[in-house]
Amino acid sequence: xxxxxxxxxxxxxxxxxRDGFGQGLLEVGRVNPDxxxxxxxxxxxxxxxxxxxxxxxxxxECGVAEQGMVxxxxxxxxxxxxxxxxxxxxxxxxxxxxxxxTTIALNDVPVVIAGLFVGVSVGPDGATHQMLEDISLMRSxxxxxxxxxxxxxxxxxxxxxxxxxxxxxxxxxxxxxxxEIYTQEAEFGLGGSNVVWxxxxxxxxxxAHGTMVYDxxxxxxxxxxxxxxxxxxxxxxxxxxxxxxVLAHCESxxxxxxxxxxxxxxxxxxxxxxxxxxxxxxPVESVAVFDSFGQSGQPRELMDHYGLxxxxxxxxxxxxxxxxxxxxxxxxx
Amino acid sequence: xxxTLDTSLLEEKANNIRISVIKMLVAAKSxxxxxxLGLADLFSLLYFxxxxxxxxxxxxxxxxxxxxxxxxVVPVRYAAMAEAxxxxxxxxxxxxxxxxxLQGHPERTKxxxxxxxxxxxxxxxxxxxxxxLGAKMDNKRFxxxxxTSDGEHQEGNHWxxxxxxxxxxxxxxxxxxxxxxxxxxxxxxxxxxxxxxxxKYLSFNWNVISSDGxxxxxxxxxxxxxxxxxxxxxxxxxHTVPGKGVxxxxxxxxxxxxxxxxxxxxxxxxxxxxxxxxKKND
Numbered sequence: 268x269x270x271x272x273x274x275x276x277x278x279x280x281x282x283x284x285r286d287g288f289g290q291g292l293l294e295v296g297r298v299n300p301d302x303x304x305x306x307x308x309x310x311x312x313x314x315x316x317x318x319x320x321x322x323x324x325x326x327x328e329c330g331v332a333e334q335g336m337v338x339x340x341x342x343x344x345x346x347x348x349x350x351x352x353x354x355x356x357x358x359x360x361x362x363x364x365x366x367x368x369t370t371i372a373l374n375d376v377p378v379v380i381a382g383l384f385v386g387v388s389v390g391p392d393g394a395t396h397q398m399l400e401d402i403s404l405m406r407s408x409x410x411x412x413x414x415x416x417x418x419x420x421x422x423x424x425x426x427x428x429x430x431x432x433x434x435x436x437x438x439x440x441x442x443x444x445x446x447e448i449y450t451q452e453a454e455f456g457l458g459g460s461n462v463v464w465x466x467x468x469x470x471x472x473x474x475a476h477g478t479m480v481y482d483x484x485x486x487x488x489x490x491x492x493x494x495x496x497x498x499x500x501x502x503x504x505x506x507x508x509x510x511x512x513v514l515a516h517c518e519s520x521x522x523x524x525x526x527x528x529x530x531x532x533x534x535x536x537x538x539x540x541x542x543x544x545x546x547x548x549x550p551v552e553s554v555a556v557f558d559s560f561g562q563s564g565q566p567r568e569l570m571d572h573y574g575l576x577x578x579x580x581x582x583x584x585x586x587x588x589x590x591x592x593x594x595x596x597x598x599x600x
Numbered sequence: 601x602x603x604t605l606d607t608s609l610l611e612e613k614a615n616n617i618r619i620s621v622i623k624m625l626v627a628a629k630s631x632x633x634x635x636x637l638g639l640a641d642l643f644s645l646l647y648f649x650x651x652x653x654x655x656x657x658x659x660x661x662x663x664x665x666x667x668x669x670x671x672x673v674v675p676v677r678y679a680a681m682a683e684a685x686x687x688x689x690x691x692x693x694x695x696x697x698x699x700x701x702l703q704g705h706p707e708r709t710k711x712x713x714x715x716x717x718x719x720x721x722x723x724x725x726x727x728x729x730x731x732x733l734g735a736k737m738d739n740k741r742f743x744x745x746x747x748t749s750d751g752e753h754q755e756g757n758h759w760x761x762x763x764x765x766x767x768x769x770x771x772x773x774x775x776x777x778x779x780x781x782x783x784x785x786x787x788x789x790x791x792x793x794x795x796x797x798x799x800k801y802l803s804f805n806w807n808v809i810s811s812d813g814x815x816x817x818x819x820x821x822x823x824x825x826x827x828x829x830x831x832x833x834x835x836x837x838x839h840t841v842p843g844k845g846v847x848x849x850x851x852x853x854x855x856x857x858x859x860x861x862x863x864x865x866x867x868x869x870x871x872x873x874x875x876x877x878x879k880k881n882d
Contacts, residue, residue, distance in 0.1 A: 327733070329760070330760070330767075332763070334757040335726050335761050338727050341723075342727035370727055375708075
């Protein structure tokens, strides 16, 4: 299920998870007549256009009106449809958070909120469109499931997963083109995760989601070069988290790096820290955006500017391995 | 929808609903009497004349849907539902109490016959439009009714849905506006002028009807007209008196969200009981 050519540069075909998302809507739409798709004037950018062209009777353009779109989706779900409401995540759930809270989460109806365009990798559009707080917003909401796509095929598969759950779901889908980590056969389940790199006797675990999964794999390669064994897990189900897998690997290795294109507050780093506080206290380092907004630029240069890259994950991994050693020495004394 | 209009029955039900509302709010020591009393006649008409529904089978798939957008007046709906047999009258006194299915603002998961969850204003029409759209897609015959307040027309979310319902020609949707000219902070026209409301809806391509919100015949005619409209959603602007039926509450915005004390409650019930007795003697 993992692409075997992942490190072969000339065999890598970068594709956007949003293309996978669009394809996923189309494929699920062909087998599930209850699926309806809504956008707020972003059919092209969100790739909902694929579905709109094949199923015009089940596609609804709501205009530049995200709050109207999600409340409409709530009503469609109350009636018996399964709506996927697509926009940029800065607008939805950014602008629509209260409507989602009241009419979808508290109301407990099956709506998929699809947030396309996430993080600084949105690029030239700048901070207004570079959503870095969405997971924090949605993870704190009762009844809400939070999923994050890392590449093209996870984009495809996560639509199937989200629609099939018949629950309130937030699905985060990046715009930037990314190497294919998964093959078509990859599987994704609620509360699941995928171990995408595993060395024997790993001394550090890298937990990542979304755009940072590939960089985590690159970091694993760098660590291997320095004879450091490592495990990389794609925690695509942010809520509920795959507690069993995460705890098993992290307790065994003894230290952790969390890499995500999100604010440090409220994302996977927070989720994991909460987990460790209640179970096994472990040293954790975060690769994320630290209490700041993004800015205009090219995706790769922005990722580098904010330290969202393999080199930084590598550095944090070395640091947390050392922290772990110091803690062990202290406890021996 | 029955062809004949038994106005004396509707009046009696409305009065019972008002008495229940006062009892509930006194017991809860909080809540919103103004709009709840003002809408008692409309809810009496809806539950005992307009709606095609079955309290014995609340989730019957072909039922008409009633969506309450201004969730703070939910006591009037709970009282009407008790009158119609959805819940017991004794249950009404659990309003706003720990563990009750009668939450301070309506929650579908606690009481599915409420259809939606509301309270934060401006989101009801969007939900009603979604249900109406789903029904249209599947050629369902049931109708969708949505009750809104005038104050919540200040919400942007509402107008987004007004545009959507017109674009998709949701003629199976009827919207009621409780035009009582009050909101929590004062008179609507002082807080944020809404007039000309009728023209606003007309310019958004809606079918617009105005009605006395306490006149069963006018309201019923308006609802019938909405049913014969095939191209546009209909809004019925219902002119109501907030606090209707209780002399010291009528027309006063102070009673929008003020708790009803024991003494005021007794006075109110005394007044409302007199109306029933007078009607019976007549």
